[in-house]
Amino acid sequence: MTERNDENIQGQPETPAAAETPATAPAESTAPPAATPAPEGAPSRPQGGPPRREGGGFRSGGPRREGGPRREGGPGGGPGGRRPRKQYFRKRKVCRFCVERIDYIDYKKSDVLQSFVQDRGKVLPRRLTGTCSQHQRWLITAIKRARNIALLPFAQEL
Amino acid sequence: MDARTYDLIFICRPATPEEEVDKMIATLTHAAQEKGGTVEKTEKWGTRKLAYKVAKHREGIYVYLALHGTHGEMIHELERRLKVADVVIKYMTIRTDEELKRQRKLAGRRERRAARRPRKQAAPPAADQAPAEMGAAD
Numbered sequence: 001m002t003e004r005n006d007e008n009i010q011g012q013p014e015t016p017a018a019a020e021t022p023a024t025a026p027a028e029s030t031a032p033p034a035a036t037p038a039p040e041g042a043p044s045r046p047q048g049g050p051p052r053r054e055g056g057g058f059r060s061g062g063p064r065r066e067g068g069p070r071r072e073g074g075p076g077g078g079p080g081g082r083r084p085r086k087q088y089f090r091k092r093k094v095c096r097f098c099v100e101r102i103d104y105i106d107y108k109k110s111d112v113l114q115s116f117v118q119d120r121g122k123v124l125p126r127r128l129t130g131t132c133s134q135h136q137r138w139l140i141t142a143i144k145r146a147r148n149i150a151l152l153p154f155a156q157e158l
Numbered sequence: 159m160d161a162r163t164y165d166l167i168f169i170c171r172p173a174t175p176e177e178e179v180d181k182m183i184a185t186l187t188h189a190a191q192e193k194g195g196t197v198e199k200t201e202k203w204g205t206r207k208l209a210y211k212v213a214k215h216r217e218g219i220y221v222y223l224a225l226h227g228t229h230g231e232m233i234h235e236l237e238r239r240l241k242v243a244d245v246v247i248k249y250m251t252i253r254t255d256e257e258l259k260r261q262r263k264l265a266g267r268r269e270r271r272a273a274r275r276p277r278k279q280a281a282p283p284a285a286d287q288a289p290a291e292m293g294a295a296d
Contacts, residue, residue, distance in 0.1 A: 101268065103261040107252075108167075108222070121209075149167050149250045150218070153209040 093130025097139070105138045107145035110152055117143065121153040163198075163258060164225040164233060168240055168249035169218035172205055178245050179219055186223065189235050195227030213247040 097105065107113070116124050116131070116139055123143055126136050146152040166186075170179055179202065187197045203220035212218065227233070233251055240249040 103264040104257055108165075145250070145252060147209070150169065150208040150210060150212055150248060156209075 095130055095132035095135050097135040098132055102135070105135065105142040107142040107149075108151070110146050113139070113143050113146050113152055117152060119156065121147075121156045161255070162227055162229075162253060163255040164227065165252045165254050166223040166225055166236065166249070168221055168246050169208070169212065170221065170245045171213070171247055172215055172217045172219060174219055174245045179221060182243060182245060183221060183223070185239060186236055189239055190225055190227070190232055193227070193232035193235055194229075195225055195232040197223055198226050199224035215247060218247060 105112075116129055118124060123140060126133070131139060143152060147154050168182075170182065183200055183202075187200075190197055199222075201222040203222060205217055206220050207217045208215065225232070225236075237249065237251060240246050
């Protein structure tokens with residue numbers, strides 16, 4: 001405590017989270033929940049590491065959820081990065097064609113196909129749309145046919 | 159040979175007058191009949207925006223024909239005519255009978271499955287009827 005007060009007088013009134021000297025690191029570690037082992041390595045981990053590794057999982061949960069874990073992971077440091085996986089349950093997606101009992105995906109209904117295509121004209125992957133494998137195969141043929149007759153773009157210029 | 163069904167879509171230039179489009183449909187219908195096929199359905203979708211430029215046009219008049227034929231020769235003849243026609247900027251023929259067959263098969267299977275389910279539920283009333291009949295016999 002005395003060491004810390006002396007430093008405050010010498011330097012800035014509020015020391016930033018980054019530890020400049022080894023003496024201050026253990027004293028300050030009690031106040032914020034920042035990770036003690038590697039102060040320099042910890043902040044970079046939640047920003048770069050976990051999103052890349054869990055990217056597939058979070059993205060499939062929806063773009064909105066991507067913001068949540070990142071905000072949580074920032075101050076939490078190392079252990080905070082793992083927590084969101086338990087907290088956020090992905091809603092199980094059901095194949096839209098199976099629900100509506102569709103046996104044939106019509107290439108002429110371009111408005112339906114449009115919802116399974118990105119803005120640029122790429123086919124959306126199954127992990128984003130939740131389409132079952134059989135319907136995805138039918139969907140792809142339908143999209144390709146629609147592209148051939150100019151109902152859907154091959155590549156949309158933006 | 160099995161009967162085959164086809165979808166034929168062609169796109170005319172946006173400036174094509176209505177009569178020209180009708181004439182094109184009539185020629186194709188006639189050509190299909192000559193080759194032993196029939197036109198089951200004709201739909202004029204009207205002017206639609208194209209997803210990409212075709213022959214420097216941003217939109218086109220879509221015409222859809224559902225055909226019934228026995229062999230591919232009819233399609234050869236129709237596609238030859240479409241290729242030659244000036245008003246047509248794009249066309250596509252698709253064979254649909256196999257997919258329709260699959261669709262019917264799946265629909266039939268589902269119906270059969272649905273029909274099986276109420277039978278299980280209907281079993282208890284059938285059991286109720288049996289003792290009643292027996293009682294009547296006594």
